[in-house]
Amino acid sequence: MIGQIAIVLFDGFAFGMLLFVLSVGLSVTLGLMNFINLAHCAFGMLGGYVAVTAMRQLGLPFVASLPLAFLAAAAVSVIFERTLFRRLYQAGELNQVLFTIGLVFVAAATATYLFGTGQQPIQLPSWLRGSVEIAGMRLGAYRMFLVAVALAITALLVFGLERTRFGAQVRAAVDNQRVAQGLGLDVDRIFAVTFAVGSGLAGLGGALAIEIVGLDPSFGFHFLVYVLIVVSVGGLGSVAGSFLGATLLGIGDVAGKYFVPEIGSFLIYLIMVAILFMRPLGLLGRR
Amino acid sequence: MSAAEVVLRTEALEKRFGSLKVTRGVTLELPRGARYALIGPNGAGKTTLINLITGQMRPDSGSIALAGRDITAMPTAGRVQHGLTRTFQINTLFPDLTPIEAVTLAIAERERVAGQFWRPLAAHKAAIEEGFEILRGLRLADVATRTTRTLPYGQQRLLEIALALATRPKVLLLDEPAAGVPKDESAMLFSVIAGLPEDISVLFIEHDMDIVFSFASRIIVLVAGAVLLEAEPEVVRTDPRVREVYLGQAAHG
Amino acid sequence: MSEIARNSPDPRLWLKQRSRWSIVEIAFWLAALLPFFLFPAYLTLASQIAIAALFAVSVDLVLGYAGIVTLGHAMFFGLGAYAAGLISKAGWGEPLSGLVMAGVFAGLVGYVASFIIVRVQHLALIMITLGLGILSYELANAMSWLTGGTDGLQGVDTWPLFGAFEFDLWGKTAYSYALAGLFIGVMVCRRMVHSSFGLALRGIRENVRRMPAIGSDYRAHLQTVYAISAAIAGAAGALLTQTTDTVSLDVLSFQRSADVVVMLILGGTGRLYGGIVGAIIFLVARDQLAGINPQYWYFWIGVLLMVVVLVMPSGILGGLARLAGKRD
Numbered sequence: 001m002i003g004q005i006a007i008v009l010f011d012g013f014a015f016g017m018l019l020f021v022l023s024v025g026l027s028v029t030l031g032l033m034n035f036i037n038l039a040h041c042a043f044g045m046l047g048g049y050v051a052v053t054a055m056r057q058l059g060l061p062f063v064a065s066l067p068l069a070f071l072a073a074a075a076v077s078v079i080f081e082r083t084l085f086r087r088l089y090q091a092g093e094l095n096q097v098l099f100t101i102g103l104v105f106v107a108a109a110t111a112t113y114l115f116g117t118g119q120q121p122i123q124l125p126s127w128l129r130g131s132v133e134i135a136g137m138r139l140g141a142y143r144m145f146l147v148a149v150a151l152a153i154t155a156l157l158v159f160g161l162e163r164t165r166f167g168a169q170v171r172a173a174v175d176n177q178r179v180a181q182g183l184g185l186d187v188d189r190i191f192a193v194t195f196a197v198g199s200g201l202a203g204l205g206g207a208l209a210i211e212i213v214g215l216d217p218s219f220g221f222h223f224l225v226y227v228l229i230v231v232s233v234g235g236l237g238s239v240a241g242s243f244l245g246a247t248l249l250g251i252g253d254v255a256g257k258y259f260v261p262e263i264g265s266f267l268i269y270l271i272m273v274a275i276l277f278m279r280p281l282g283l284l285g286r287r
Numbered sequence: 288m289s290a291a292e293v294v295l296r297t298e299a300l301e302k303r304f305g306s307l308k309v310t311r312g313v314t315l316e317l318p319r320g321a322r323y324a325l326i327g328p329n330g331a332g333k334t335t336l337i338n339l340i341t342g343q344m345r346p347d348s349g350s351i352a353l354a355g356r357d358i359t360a361m362p363t364a365g366r367v368q369h370g371l372t373r374t375f376q377i378n379t380l381f382p383d384l385t386p387i388e389a390v391t392l393a394i395a396e397r398e399r400v401a402g403q404f405w406r407p408l409a410a411h412k413a414a415i416e417e418g419f420e421i422l423r424g425l426r427l428a429d430v431a432t433r434t435t436r437t438l439p440y441g442q443q444r445l446l447e448i449a450l451a452l453a454t455r456p457k458v459l460l461l462d463e464p465a466a467g468v469p470k471d472e473s474a475m476l477f478s479v480i481a482g483l484p485e486d487i488s489v490l491f492i493e494h495d496m497d498i499v500f501s502f503a504s505r506i507i508v509l510v511a512g513a514v515l516l517e518a519e520p521e522v523v524r525t526d527p528r529v530r531e532v533y534l535g536q537a538a539h540g
Numbered sequence: 541m542s543e544i545a546r547n548s549p550d551p552r553l554w555l556k557q558r559s560r561w562s563i564v565e566i567a568f569w570l571a572a573l574l575p576f577f578l579f580p581a582y583l584t585l586a587s588q589i590a591i592a593a594l595f596a597v598s599v600d601l602v603l604g605y606a607g608i609v610t611l612g613h614a615m616f617f618g619l620g621a622y623a624a625g626l627i628s629k630a631g632w633g634e635p636l637s638g639l640v641m642a643g644v645f646a647g648l649v650g651y652v653a654s655f656i657i658v659r660v661q662h663l664a665l666i667m668i669t670l671g672l673g674i675l676s677y678e679l680a681n682a683m684s685w686l687t688g689g690t691d692g693l694q695g696v697d698t699w700p701l702f703g704a705f706e707f708d709l710w711g712k713t714a715y716s717y718a719l720a721g722l723f724i725g726v727m728v729c730r731r732m733v734h735s736s737f738g739l740a741l742r743g744i745r746e747n748v749r750r751m752p753a754i755g756s757d758y759r760a761h762l763q764t765v766y767a768i769s770a771a772i773a774g775a776a777g778a779l780l781t782q783t784t785d786t787v788s789l790d791v792l793s794f795q796r797s798a799d800v801v802v803m804l805i806l807g808g809t810g811r812l813y814g815g816i817v818g819a820i821i822f823l824v825a826r827d828q829l830a831g832i833n834p835q836y837w838y839f840w841i842g843v844l845l846m847v848v849v850l851v852m853p854s855g856i857l858g859g860l861a862r863l864a865g866k867r868d
Contacts, residue, residue: 266678
């Protein structure tokens with residue numbers, strides 16, 4: 001029983017780490033630009049399809065397709081940011097929601113047109129298949145890989161935000177955009193770069209998600225709700241908040257469906273509503 | 288000054304943002320009918336002080352009393368209902384409403400009839416007429432039915448004041464009422480303020496020293512969150528510390 | 541001074557004029573009777589449209605007038621639908637009283653929910669409305685002993701209207717009933733938006749930060765309008781139940797919440813009739829394009845949303861009003 005709980009916790013944590021990679025970019029861009037980008041997971045879906053195509057058409061190994069997923073999502077997102085999204089920074093949240101949800105619809109239809117409605121299977125390398133036995137528990141190799149990747153990304157993000165000059169600029173802009181502009185920071189460039197990195201991470205998350213949850217044209221919708229829960233519960237603009245929110249949601253979702261399957265599907269929404277009622281700014285949000 | 292005359296009193300107000308103390312032990316008294324100016328260099332915490340007094344922010348410690356009643360824990364709307372109203376440095380209006388709608392709304396809120404959803408707006412005859420009188424007094428009658436967003440900036444500043452007056456304030460806090468208004472227009476604006484009813488106590492923030500010295504009966508100088516000096520204009524004008532604060536700032540700026 | 545007085549408008553007259561009936565409005569309601577004569581084969585669709593339109597009008601109160609984004613209003617539509625169905629199943633099939641009870645029930649739930657709604661803004665608000673919507677869907681699914689779950693609620697039996705008019709196969713009674721419901725709902729909302737309360741709602745939408753500074757306890761206004769809106773949405777749901785004699789789980793679905801917002805945006809927010817125009821266009825288009833793959837239907841919805849936001853932010857009615865040179 002103890003072992004079972006430990007495995008469920010581990011699987012939940014791994015799922016949480018996947019959610020973290022998918023959502024952390026949205027949290028930072030939301031904190032930075034206050035732009036509610038519901039198309040965030042559409043970029044994740046793009047990354048997924050790029051990885052699938054790279055493996056199938058170019059014969060690339062799985063791990064080599066991951067950077068491509070990141071780069072493609074980053075590149076496409078920055079085009080959207082520069083041409084369309086930036087017009088909506090000053091618009092109300094309703095317009096942002098409508099525009100980006102419209103983009104999700106279009107993305108889903110485009111994916112259907114190009115790839116059909118079916119799931120996209122992928123072939124993992126042998127070292128990522130099967131499981132590893134640690135302290136008497138059989139843990140999935142792929143899930144361990146997922147955790148390692150997510151922790152590495154967390155470390156990079158924390159380092160990048162806390163220790164680099166650009167990171168300091170981003171933090172200043174998150175705290176107060178007007179002041180940052182007054183200090184002579186190029187807020188436009190900060191926006192574009194942050195948006196690209198955030199969407200790129202979503203693309204990477206989309207590629208990493210295929211093995212866990214599959215990939216089909218509804219990905220941009222399906223995961224949107226999870227990602228939004230992570231961001232709102234964790235608090236906008238906070239890497240630590242996203243990490244916490246993703247971990248809680250991942251474990252809560254997996255454990256809920258495992259131990260109380262009858263109510264597991266609405267337990268997470270109940271908890272989310274309760275948390276936001278107590279803390280409207282999220283667990284670690286400050287504004 | 289006898290205590291009975293004091294309408295607004297703050298007692299040792301303190302506020303910090305993180306490690307930064309923006310309000311330090313501010314104790315003030317505003318008597319009935321006062322025309323006080325609040326001055327100080329940029330970043331002295333003038334707007335923060337107004338935010339604390341009107342309830343947009345909560346002080347870390349200290350207390351605020353309006354007409355002898357402790358209002359430290361009262362929300363902003365309640366303070367307005369009790370006669371403590373402010374205007375904003377940056378226009379905080381209703382862009383898509385007309386001036387007559389905006390002031391009528393404020394009056395309806397004051398009379399606590401705004402929640403009536405069955406009575407046509409046009410049936411609130413007294414409120415509409417009172418609102419129109421306020422607009423007329425601020426020379427906004429001609430534009431009463433134009434959308435706020437289409438009004439020239441100077442008229443929008445006047446509408447800020449009209450909205451505050453519609454709450455029938457005992458104490459009016461004006462945060463740079465003439466901010467961004469050309470100099471000749473700002474003199475006009477302050478003549479409107481000088482002509483407000485005698486029993487309203489006014490505290491205004493203003494950077495133009497000519498205006499401050501000609502309209503204020505008393506001046507409060509705020510530096511780094513604390514009151515440096517509170518005195519008559521002549522005293523402030525010649526005080527070496529005030530000179531140093533302003534000259535020092537000029538030398539750095 | 542007297543010169544100014546002569547030139548300036550009479551404010552009360554001006555305010556009165558804004559709430560006056562226009563020719564277009566009267567023509568619209570007369571035109572709503574045309575389906576009886578011109579499209580007798582489409583009366584079922586027409587009653588679906590009238591119901592969706594009433595739902596859109598209820599959302600307009602919250603979203604268009606008070607400026608509160610909601611992505612979970614199907615919760616109240618569905619609650620009304622299930623309430624009407626369960627009342628009928630319990631043995632009371634009289635439609636009018638059932639409609640009122642269902643609306644009151646949804647309104648009460650809306651009032652309770654409003655205590656959460658007024659606490660949050662921005663993303664948290666969107667998530668709360670979305671979350672409550674999904675929560676009610678999952679709850680109805682889990683409580684299949686009461687709701688019938690995915691099979692839907694069976695055995696609803698609505699008695700004839702006024703004890704005389706059967707809900708016939710052709711939808712004549714259904715459309716009459718739904719249209720009357722829409723008309724009454726719109727008249728109630730119309731009265732409300734032209735009151736001081738309606739003005740306060742617009743104040744909240746235009747600048748919620750200023751509201752406390754003019755002494756407004758705006759959260760109380762929001763709670764009131766949220767409850768009223770929920771009641772009207774619930775009545776719309778009840779109309780659907782009573783005119784079709786079934787309730788399926790999708791009355792609570794996110795898609796219903798999203799579709800109603802699309803209809804409203806398409807027609808134009810904050811003008812009551814926007815939701816009606818949007819519902820007509822949306823549902824007629826969907827009926828005509830029923831054969832195509834739903835994926836592509838949503839492709840065009842997506843394109844439409846992006847275009848509306850970028851070039852036509854005030855919707856079709858807003859665009860028409862601008863063309864006509866009127867300000868509102």
